[in-house]
Amino acid sequence: MAGLSGDHAPAPGRGRSETIEEKADRQWGELIQELRVALTGVQILFGFLLTVVFTPRFTELSDANRTIYIVTVLLGSAATGALIGPVAIHRQVSGRRIKPQAVIWASRLTFVGLVLLLCTLTSALFLILRVAMNDPFAPVLVAAVLAWYLLCWFVLPVWARRHHGDEVPADDHDDGPSR
Template identity: 55%
Template sequence: MAPEPEGREDAAPSPPAPRRGRDESAEERADRMWADLLQELRVAQTGVQILFGVLFIAVFQPAFTHLGDTDRALYTCAVVLGAASAGSLIGPVALHRMVAGRRIKPQTVVIAARMARTGLLLLAVTTVLTLLMLLRVALDDALAAWLTAGVGVWLFTLWFALPLWARRHYTSRE
């Protein structure tokens, strides 16, 4: 059966177009986005805490005294970037506490999201440096570098490239 031509009076009315997005105020949207961000930060903070804890323990191991200058430099960079990552991922909590009740939740969410992205970037670099340091101890330097580069590309793809692609590909133009 052929579809009815449009404009006929006896044709059944077409269903209303589906609504896009949510029916929420700017404050409701900020509250929802803040709750989403907190859930994301809980996952990231756990990762940075575990990695940072391993780095803290490593310096007290007897094998640490036998590390060369390159591995000590890798360790130092990883610890410093790990601390910066922890600061960036915990920063949104401090920000929220300092501005709570000031009626700037939408702006707070934007700033906190930037902190979280920075923290994830720092966490990725910390992970790569830590992996390189550990693999240099366990494997040939060249193999350690190749494996670490592979993991670095994998993290970049999962944490940055794929989300950016999805945002561009699936975001409505309306």
């Protein structure tokens, strides 16, 4: 496979000419840029969620809405942990010559963080619409927004990979370096 031997010569039509280490460095940089976007969103949402419990209206929430709030805060906390996890991985394995493996672990943890962020956003929206609308139509709106998130975050990327995957070398997908 191209790049696995550490040389710079890719197979014909096989993409970039980079070593495993160069590929890991590039993928790490790309992952960190993606995490900056996701972390900003999750931290703002989580910070907002933490303040809600201290508002006077919080005591007026029904037991069901308090339960939804607690679940939402726990999901937000888990998402924050998962999305900060790759930084901790990098810090603790830095200099140990295992960056290709660290990229794989961090990429998987980032994916888990995005799923948890999806759940947090959906749960927060559900709570907000239940309180704001007090209408049985709220779950329908939440389901529509959830479908939109799923389309943007998962369906379109999977579709693009399937329909244009032949344009990307098999060993150059962004789910981590090849083994």
